[in-house]
Amino acid sequence: MTDVATDRGPAADELDGVDLEHWGIGTNNSTGISNNKMGMWLFLGSDCLLFGALISTYLLLRHRGTGIGPHDVFDIPFTSVSSFVLLMSSVSMVFAVSSIARGNHPKLRLWLLVTAMLGGVFIAGQVYEFTTFYREGLGYTTNLFSSAFYSLTGFHGVHVSAGIVMLMSLFVMSLTGRLSEERAETVEIVGLYWHFVDVVWVLIFTIVYLIP
Amino acid sequence: MSTATATESAAGQTGHDDEHHDHPSDAQYWKIGGLLAVLTLLEVGTYFITDDPYSHDLAPLLIGSLLALMVIKFIVIISFFMHLKFDNKIFRWVFVSGLVLAVGVYLAVLSTFAYFDQGYEAGLQLLQ
Numbered sequence: 132m133t134d135v136a137t138d139r140g141p142a143a144d145e146l147d148g149v150d151l152e153h154w155g156i157g158t159n160n161s162t163g164i165s166n167n168k169m170g171m172w173l174f175l176g177s178d179c180l181l182f183g184a185l186i187s188t189y190l191l192l193r194h195r196g197t198g199i200g201p202h203d204v205f206d207i208p209f210t211s212v213s214s215f216v217l218l219m220s221s222v223s224m225v226f227a228v229s230s231i232a233r234g235n236h237p238k239l240r241l242w243l244l245v246t247a248m249l250g251g252v253f254i255a256g257q258v259y260e261f262t263t264f265y266r267e268g269l270g271y272t273t274n275l276f277s278s279a280f281y282s283l284t285g286f287h288g289v290h291v292s293a294g295i296v297m298l299m300s301l302f303v304m305s306l307t308g309r310l311s312e313e314r315a316e317t318v319e320i321v322g323l324y325w326h327f328v329d330v331v332w333v334l335i336f337t338i339v340y341l342i343p
Numbered sequence: 344m345s346t347a348t349a350t351e352s353a354a355g356q357t358g359h360d361d362e363h364h365d366h367p368s369d370a371q372y373w374k375i376g377g378l379l380a381v382l383t384l385l386e387v388g389t390y391f392i393t394d395d396p397y398s399h400d401l402a403p404l405l406i407g408s409l410l411a412l413m414v415i416k417f418i419v420i421i422s423f424f425m426h427l428k429f430d431n432k433i434f435r436w437v438f439v440s441g442l443v444l445a446v447g448v449y450l451a452v453l454s455t456f457a458y459f460d461q462g463y464e465a466g467l468q469l470l471q
Binding site for chain 1 (some may be wrong): 366372375376380390394396412416421433434437440445448449452456
């Protein structure tokens with residue numbers, strides 16, 4: 132033990148009592164920025180390119196080809212409600228993040244569950260919408276519009292579904308006591324992903340549905 | 344180096360002191376949520392004016408308003424809910440870089456297709 136204490140050196144002794152983790156030293160890097168958080172931001176930045184490709188493909192193809200078009204199938208009041216639900220899930224997510232920052236675990240679980248449920252309602256709405264469109268004759272390969280539309284909104288739906296899995300994982304971790312206040316950043320990172328999914332829908336709702 | 348000096352030095356080197364400060368309170372989050380809901384209602388309201396903004400007499404106003412509302416909602420969410428306004432500026436740069444790259448690349452693609460549109464249409468007709 133004595134050797135170990137000696138190996139720490141005088142510089143380490145001077146830092147005794149300093150909350151190194153608070154200042155981003157030790158667990159992170161020289162910038163003081165969390166690697167995990169930076170990783171999520173890098174992922175979100177690159178995901179902009181994925182959705183950018185899908186949106187621009189949709190814009191290019193929506194009026195090309197023949198057959199059923201956006202005006203024939205879209206149900207704007209229904210999609211507006213879905214959009215509102217997803218928007219409100221972002222509000223519940225910020226409360227989940229602020230709950231764990233305060234160490235309020237019951238509220239954290241409540242808001243995580245609310246967020247996941249709102250996400251589930253959105254996905255249920257999307258499944259209903261896709262089913263309705265299919266029954267009206269708009270399959271994935273019906274025309275260029277349908278392929279572009281299903282690809283764009285389908286990819287977004289997959290993102291939302293992955294987000295729900297993350298939220299439920301956090302919920303279970305919290306229930307089993309594996310999500311302490313020290314791991315609040317994990318909830319924040321999942322929150323970033325969830326808000327990104329919401330913000331992408333803000334674009335899709337306007338560009339695809341409201342400006343058909 | 345005293346403990347206090349070490350702490351200050353660490354803060355100065357890492358820039359960590361500008362993180363996690365001035366985040367909105369719960370009441371402010373509710374207000375922001377309300378604002379987003381109102382903006383969404385305004386967006387949906389345009390549908391009840393017309394379901395085809397391109398053909399309407401007020402097309403420039405309607406489409407311009409929808410795009411403006413979309414951009415405002417986008418900025419509000421990434422600034423306040425994703426904390427880009429309060430977090431380290433590096434995160435802002437990372438995200439905005441991806442966003443600008445995406446918008447730039449796809450505007451170029453769209454412009455290219457628009458420029459060669461006639462040839463593209465002819466090709467499609469041949470395929471069909």
